[in-house]
Amino acid sequence: xxxxxxxxxxxxxxxxxxxxxxxxxxxxxxxxxxxxxxxxxxxxxxxxxxxxxxxxxxxxxxxxxxxxxxxxxxxxxxxxxxxxxxxxxxxxxxxxxxxxxxxxxxxxxxxxxx
Amino acid sequence: xxxxxxxxxxxxxxxxxxxxxxxxxxxxxxxxxxxxxxxxxxxxxxxxxxxxxxxxxxxxxxxxxxxxxxxxxxxxxxxxxxxxxxxxxxxxxxxxxxxxxxxxxxxxxxxxxx
Numbered sequence: 001x002x003x004x005x006x007x008x009x010x011x012x013x014x015x016x017x018x019x020x021x022x023x024x025x026x027x028x029x030x031x032x033x034x035x036x037x038x039x040x041x042x043x044x045x046x047x048x049x050x051x052x053x054x055x056x057x058x059x060x061x062x063x064x065x066x067x068x069x070x071x072x073x074x075x076x077x078x079x080x081x082x083x084x085x086x087x088x089x090x091x092x093x094x095x096x097x098x099x100x101x102x103x104x105x106x107x108x109x110x111x112x113x114x
Numbered sequence: 115x116x117x118x119x120x121x122x123x124x125x126x127x128x129x130x131x132x133x134x135x136x137x138x139x140x141x142x143x144x145x146x147x148x149x150x151x152x153x154x155x156x157x158x159x160x161x162x163x164x165x166x167x168x169x170x171x172x173x174x175x176x177x178x179x180x181x182x183x184x185x186x187x188x189x190x191x192x193x194x195x196x197x198x199x200x201x202x203x204x205x206x207x208x209x210x211x212x213x214x215x216x217x218x219x220x221x222x223x224x225x226x227x228x
Contacts, residue, residue, distance in 0.1 A: 044219050046216040093170060093172070101172070
């Protein structure tokens with residue numbers, strides 16, 4: 001049974017700081033990793049995906065993947081109050097990297113204080 | 115372009131009844147996935163349809179079923195409702211369901227079973 005673990009938080013950071021969100025996964029064969037953001041009362045939206053070891057940067061967001069440690073993280077630089085949301089880590093339920101079938105962690109709630 | 119549309123937004127049913135939820139994907143998207151979201155279990159994958167065929171299925175009892183029509187619209191059905199089926203049901207679509215094409219979630223149907 002594939003599993004994704006996340007610290008539920010809440011993680012509280014001051015505005016302008018770096019927020020670090022972490023995720024571990026059970027299946028060594030996982031090839032692709034996704035970060036979704038979900039605002040309260042809204043549906044999830046994809047913010048990053050990564051499928052190779054190392055870092056991937058997109059604006060203020062950096063995803064870091066370490067397959068040997070089965071660990072993926074999301075860094076948010078210059079955090080803004082508008083980043084306050086729940087961040088969900090996900091892996092495909094089957095091989096091939098399909099997003100049609102994702103296993104989600106329970107999410108980390110981030111709060112950015114002005 | 116219109117987003118993913120789910121109807122109805124809210125439903126209240128009693129135990130033992132059945133319910134049908136509807137999802138219209140983004141035009142041109144052929145993959146439709148269904149997820150159940152609860153505070154305790156988080157987001158859990160129900161099933162994925164692609165070109166009218168069920169491509170993947172999660173670990174839910176047979177009371178949960180779905181189908182996809184030739185226009186890619188999808189329905190899911192829950193029979194013999196239980197109190198534990200109370201949840202937010204999210205539909206997501208993508209062009210092919212592949213890792214590099216983001217899932218677009220609808221606003222969900224909030225089901226309450228009394």
